[in-house]
Amino acid sequence: MENNKSNNLLFGAGRLTIEDIISVVKGDRAVALSGDSHFAEKIDSAVAFLDKLLAEEGHIYGVTTGYGDSCTVEIPLSLVHELPMHLTRFHGCGLGDFFTPEQGKLILAARLASLSQGYSGVSWDLLKLLVEMINRDIIPVIPQEGSVGASGDLTPLSYVAGSLIGERDTYYKDQVVNSLEAFAAEGLKAITLRPKEGLAIMNGTAVMTALACQAYDRSEYASRLMTRITALSSIALKGNSNHFDDILFSVKPHPGQQNVASRIQHDLNHVEHPRNSHRLQDRYSIRCAPHVIGVLEDSLPWLRSMIENELNSANDNPIIDGIGEHVLHGGHFYGGHIAMAMDSMKNCVANLADLADRQIATLVDVKMNHGLPSNLSAASSERRFINHGFKAIQIGCSAWTAEALKLTMPASVFSRSTECHNQDKVSMGTIAARDCLRILQLTEQVLAATLLAAVQGVRIRILNNEIDAAALNPEITTMIDDVASFCDLLEEDRPTDKLLRQTIEYIQTQRWALYPTAKG
Structure with missing residues (x-):
């Protein structure tokens, strides 16, 4: 994995190893986003392409439609910007013990690794806040139970998404505090999720991969x-x-x-x-x-x-x-x-x-x-x-x-068929x-x-x-x-x-x- 002069672990610069991710959790290295021009092009083009599709009233799953079995529900454009917030909220039903702060940090790093591939349509604001949360040890409090592992780790990752928007608890300086309080103490601000960003954070395998x-x-x-x-x-x-x-x-x-x-x-x-x-x-x-x-x-x-x-x-x-201007639906x-x-x-x-x-x-x-x-x-x-x-x-x-x-x-x-047999x-x-x-x-x-x-x-x-x-x-x-x-x-x-x-x-x-x- 490419490193910069301060030995930061760079995301978006190349292939990560298990040891790279573990080194972050052990406190050996901070993380940063790559300054590579191709990486920037992928991030910028994906955001611009989504904005273009929305302006043209494009049909995008999870952006202009409901989620899962509700994909046939068309979302009025006036409500599209509220949809990601609702996704984070209705998945806030996790139970069981909570992952440790170390495991939560691993989960943040694993999700950042996926989003940094440049094919998720997320903004720089989201990526940069994830970096700050990792480096400043503002770690979401995430329940262990509630994921069937497809559509990814939806429920546990909703606690990551909810923390980004200031609505969930985090581990911070050996206490459990709302993420807004932790952000304020570090001079950071919560973000407003753009269309697709709630889905991009939650619809993936970051929890199981981190573990x-x-x-x-x-x-x-x-x-x-x-x-x-x-x-x-x-x-x-x-x-x-x-x-x-x-x-x-x-x-x-x-x-x-x-x-x-x-x-x-x-x-x-x-x-x-x-x-x-x-x-x-x-x-x-x-x-x-x-x-x-x-x-x-x-x-x-x-x-x-x-x-x-x-x-x-x-x-x-x-x-x-974004570069090829394709929306590719898959699993x-x-x-x-x-x-x-x-x-x-x-x-x-x-x-x-x-x-x-x-x-x-x-x-x-x-x-x-x-x-x-x-x-x-x-x-x-x-x-x-x-x-x-x-x-x-x-x-x-x-x-x-x-x-x-x-x-x-x-x-x-x-395997259990769930979510109205969409996730069958x-x-x-x-x-x-x-x-x-x-x-x-x-x-x-x-x-x-x-x-x-x-x-x-x-x-x-x-x-x-x-x-x-x-x-x-x-x-x-x-x-x-x-x-x-x-x-x-x-x-x-x-x-x-x-x-x-x-x-x-x-x-x-x-x-x-x-x-x-x-x-x-």
Whole structure:
């Protein structure tokens, strides 16, 4: 993506990546509109073409007609300018929890990306106010429920449109205030939506696409973290490092799977200090971990392609080609590609939870953990009778994993005919994306618990002189030391909920540098 001298992320200058959008939300970069002359021509020509059609009393869906099934209703020209405002208002029926400010910011960026393609007929005033809202953290308060993913994310995006005109709440400086109040504090003014602009903002896939960008970022990290956890679990269980040998994996050439095996092999310091367990074969949750994690790793490239193509698309209706003077009616608001990506991703991610749950179950069970204490308790021999270590944490992992697996039912197959059968086949992409994020949350909880358990197991082995700490890979040693810096060895029973929440936060803020990313 083209940048200017101040490292702003430019919209309208070229193709955006998932990392571009995520960098804005993480506060790494501000956004700006491109100064490219062709971009300006597309924006100016589309607005001029719409004005010309209106002057000639042209017939334009959503501009001179009602919406959806009401497209046969002709709007008197005297009322055309009020129509966008009514669209934002009657869609103000969203329910459920609200998206976080970070997610709201992602949604603004995703909608700006689509409108900046130059085929939506929106004005510079609208584009510039979206830029200011992103840069000044004036973020619409958006309910999560109410979108069927075609005609796009109409109801949740109505809260973006309503904020632009000063009629909805926003997150601003850690408070919820009306957008007019936030605008006034920043010296900004609400806009009056031009004909087509309400439809242009709302009739698109920005919500599901924004959530998909967040899901991709988190799932990619979860894949790498699960790889590191597997290495730690293998060490704690005195596993056989030959399971990850490069020659072994050369005969099954899935590149993502091979990458996972190579990472674990490196973490186990297999070349210099091979761990030749007396067991020829470890349990599947260790031996087959590259095959489980590898499915997600090998899916990431095509998941990226689907998400980024949607991100860089004009996805409202109708499409306005101002330069060629065409109004093109279609269905680009349909979120089928995001629905498929999210339904697929959530299955891959839930399998990480299942894998981690099996690893922690092995670590705590004296029938399977090869000499580790019961429930990984580090209590002294005199006090081992009353201390229970990771027993309840492992029960929690079973609960979180079960819930994650339950949510893997694909949302995309549950299309409902709606809106007087005009929207008779819909994508459910936003529901799929929300499911995926919920599964990610549950999976990150299981990964946090299993990470703590695996580190506890390794530390116990080191204290008992069963492992030569000097032979451990430096990255493994660094991570063990870091976890130990905020998690004391679990000797006496204590509440661990705050510790788990802290570890989950570290996962979600990507505290640990874990191997190169798919782009790195």
